[in-house]
Amino acid sequence: MNSSSSTADAVRHLRQALEAIGDALAAGHLAPLLDGELRLSSALAEIAALDSGAPLTGEQGACLREEIAAARRALDRVQHLGASLTDFVAGALAAEERSGSYARDGQAAILAPEGALRARA
Amino acid sequence: MSGLFGMLGAAARALDAQRFGLDVTGQNIANVNTTGYARRRPLLSEIPPPDRTMAGGGVRIDGIAQARDRFADRRLWTELSGEQREAAVADMLARVEVALGRPGASIDGGLGEFFDAFARLADEPTSATARQEVILQGQSLAAAFRDMTARLTAAQRDADLRVAGAVDQINELAARIASLNTALGNASPTSGEGLHLRDEVRTAVEELSRLVAVEVIERPDGGFDVAVGSGRALVIGGAAWPLAIEPRSGTGLADVVAHDGTLITGELGSGQLGGLIHTRDVLIPSYQAALDELAYSVATEVNALHTAGYDAAGAAGQAFFVPPSGVSGAAGALAVNPALLATGGEALVAASGDPAVPADNATARALAALRDSRVLSGGTATMTDAWSRLVYAVGRDAQASREAARTRGEIVQQVRTLQDSVSGVSLDEEAANLLRFQRAYEANARYFRAIDDALTTLMQMVGV
Numbered sequence: 001m002n003s004s005s006s007t008a009d010a011v012r013h014l015r016q017a018l019e020a021i022g023d024a025l026a027a028g029h030l031a032p033l034l035d036g037e038l039r040l041s042s043a044l045a046e047i048a049a050l051d052s053g054a055p056l057t058g059e060q061g062a063c064l065r066e067e068i069a070a071a072r073r074a075l076d077r078v079q080h081l082g083a084s085l086t087d088f089v090a091g092a093l094a095a096e097e098r099s100g101s102y103a104r105d106g107q108a109a110i111l112a113p114e115g116a117l118r119a120r121a
Numbered sequence: 122m123s124g125l126f127g128m129l130g131a132a133a134r135a136l137d138a139q140r141f142g143l144d145v146t147g148q149n150i151a152n153v154n155t156t157g158y159a160r161r162r163p164l165l166s167e168i169p170p171p172d173r174t175m176a177g178g179g180v181r182i183d184g185i186a187q188a189r190d191r192f193a194d195r196r197l198w199t200e201l202s203g204e205q206r207e208a209a210v211a212d213m214l215a216r217v218e219v220a221l222g223r224p225g226a227s228i229d230g231g232l233g234e235f236f237d238a239f240a241r242l243a244d245e246p247t248s249a250t251a252r253q254e255v256i257l258q259g260q261s262l263a264a265a266f267r268d269m270t271a272r273l274t275a276a277q278r279d280a281d282l283r284v285a286g287a288v289d290q291i292n293e294l295a296a297r298i299a300s301l302n303t304a305l306g307n308a309s310p311t312s313g314e315g316l317h318l319r320d321e322v323r324t325a326v327e328e329l330s331r332l333v334a335v336e337v338i339e340r341p342d343g344g345f346d347v348a349v350g351s352g353r354a355l356v357i358g359g360a361a362w363p364l365a366i367e368p369r370s371g372t373g374l375a376d377v378v379a380h381d382g383t384l385i386t387g388e389l390g391s392g393q394l395g396g397l398i399h400t401r402d403v404l405i406p407s408y409q410a411a412l413d414e415l416a417y418s419v420a421t422e423v424n425a426l427h428t429a430g431y432d433a434a435g436a437a438g439q440a441f442f443v444p445p446s447g448v449s450g451a452a453g454a455l456a457v458n459p460a461l462l463a464t465g466g467e468a469l470v471a472a473s474g475d476p477a478v479p480a481d482n483a484t485a486r487a488l489a490a491l492r493d494s495r496v497l498s499g500g501t502a503t504m505t506d507a508w509s510r511l512v513y514a515v516g517r518d519a520q521a522s523r524e525a526a527r528t529r530g531e532i533v534q535q536v537r538t539l540q541d542s543v544s545g546v547s548l549d550e551e552a553a554n555l556l557r558f559q560r561a562y563e564a565n566a567r568y569f570r571a572i573d574d575a576l577t578t579l580m581q582m583v584g585v
Contacts, residue, residue: 011579014572021565026531028538033561040568047575061583068579075572077528082562084532087196089559 007050008060011067014043018074025081191339194323197536198330198337202391204529205331207522209396210404213280214519217408220272221512228269228415229508231262236492242472243485247433252467256457259441263455266416270453273409277374280401285366285375287332287394292363294329295347295355298322302344303359319343334391350388353379374401396522404518409452411511415497416452419504420445422496423488430471430484438471438484 017039024032221227238258242251301322308315326345329335336348340358347356354362362380369376376386377394386402389395420442427441440458445451461469474483497507 007579011576014575018572021562022531025562026535028535028558030558030561033558033565036561036565037568040565040572044568044571044575047579064579064583068576068583071572072576073524075569075576077524077531078565079569080528080532081535082566084196084200084535085559085562089556 008064008067010043010046010050011064011071013046014040015067015071015074017043018071018078022074022077022081025078025085193536195337197533198327198335200529200532200536201327201330202334202395204526204533205393206391206396206399207526207529209393210400211519211522211526213276213397213400214404214515214522216279217273217276217405217515218519220269220276221515224512227508228262228265229505231258231265232419232492232504232508234258235262236489239485240489242470243482243489246472246482246485247480249467252433252470252472255470256461256467259457260462262419263442263457266412266452266455269412270409273405273412277401277405280397280405281374284377284394284397284401287397288364288366288375288377291329291332291349291355291394292361294325294332295361295363298325298329298345298347298356299359299361301325302340302356305340305342305344306359315343330392332392333389333394350379350385353383353385353388408511408515410449411507411514412452413448413450415504415507415511416455417445417448418497418507420451420455422491422494426484426487426491427471430487431473431476431479432471433468433479435473435476435479437476439469
């Protein structure tokens with residue numbers, strides 16, 4: 001395997017790791033999200049070990065460009081979904097803190113943010 | 122001690138309360154798939170005992186409460202606006218992509234045929250047929266540029282019509298929200314009617330958020346005050362302040378005006394309306410500008426070589442294309458010089474580089490070689506390259522919008538899923554799960570900067 005194709009492979013592995021994390025975030029699945037750390041770590045190690053001075057032919061360059069663009073899109077998607085998750089968790093926790101004994105007396109948790117807003121007002 | 126009638130009364134009230142609870146549950150089950158319906162629960166309270174020697178007076182029905190998560194509602198509306206913006210851009214750009222035509226069968230094909238005709242003329246510089254072919258291909262190329270301009274203009278007009286349509290829909294929804302606000306002001310907040318109105322007004326706000334990004338302030342009675350753009354009031358209580366459309370001077374495109382007469386087209390960045398405005402005012406004009414630049418270059422470069430050559434009679438060549446007055450509008454005005462189109466005009470085609478030698482082909486060769494000359498983008502692109510870049514730019518923008526719409530759509534789904542997962546369970550338990558989920562994400566997020574840096578380095582390596 002030559003150096004340029006291994007570069008594209010390494011980026012492909014990174015992209016696949018990011019896409020798996022994006023899918024896990026979108027579906028709310030914890031196990032694949034936990035696996036993501038290992039996959040990302042190994043994909044980054046693979047990229048770090050590449051020979052950066054290796055020349056690329058036009059076709060290999062185009063293939064690599066496509067993989068990089070796809071990896072960038074996957075990263076954007078993961079960051080968007082992650083930001084949304086973080087916001088949601090922050091809101092839910094703020095609601096829980098502000099709503100006192102709510103949620104311990106068996107009522108629907110979904111009322112908690114409403115309680116928090118009332119407490120804030 | 123309660124008397125017999127007191128005990129019977131308490132039991133009857135308890136039965137009423139349970140029946141009421143069952144009614145509410147039935148209503149929830151019946152509306153499980155109703156858009157905008159929020160789960161309801163009965164509000165019951167104890168009737169206190171009149172004195173400490175008595176157990177109590179039973180249970181009383183206070184009304185109905187709704188299970189609503191205002192935080193998630195707001196998040197949902199924001200994400201819906203973003204998703205619809207990208208979807209509107211992607212939808213409009215799909216039309217532009219179709220308008221650009223297939224590779225080799227559009228402007229690029231016309232350019233190829235045009236320069237091929239000059240190459241054939243170079244082979245037979247005195248051939249009247251070859252000269253006529255050059256003129257025909259020139260006409261065909263000019264017509265392709267004019268058609269393309271017309272298609273881009275049509276796409277822009279289409280977006281413009283949709284802008285006007287979206288403003289009408291926004292005004293209808295604003296009027297509906299205002300009328301629901303009025304009704305909510307007159308309804309009891311714990312009555313079935315009041316809760317139904319709350320569902321209705323939320324549904325209307327959700328529909329509105331698809332069209333335009335909204336700032337929403339909830340009223341104490343459950344209604345909403347709504348603003349758009351930079352805090353321009355659209356609904357305040359029972360009053361709607363409709364947006365208006367004004368034709369833009371010069372282009373006639375629709376500008377959006379707030380109730381106080383302020384032009385707010387530039388403030389409406391999100392929602393379907395924001396996407397349409399962005400496509401109409403930014404993207405399509407940028408493609409048109411690139412097309413104009415290409416047409417201008419074709420006309421000026423061809424004319425420069427053609428006027429430096431000599432026609433069949435040994436006279437100095439005339440402009441092949443009507444000289445453009447400027448870059449702007451060059452594609453829509455591109456046309457072959459009418460003198461060449463008149464009877465016998467083919468003799469005016471300049472193929473020779475020497476006035477004394479009509480059979481010379483130096484000019485025809487130079488014109489044929491223009492195909493491979495890097496005359497655009499500061500000497501870095503041929504004419505065909507410039508066309509490919511325009512096609513690529515449209516494809517890239519369309520792809521980016523589709524990706525963004527997909528991501529936003531996923532976030533909308535994610536918010537709805539999280540909303541559902543929280544509903545009806547203990548928040549303590551759910552918060553613990555959410556925290557685990559968030560921790561797992563944060564563990565991965567530690568790598569994102571490194572990934573970003575690695576991708577940037579790789580992109581520099583391959584020259585993206």
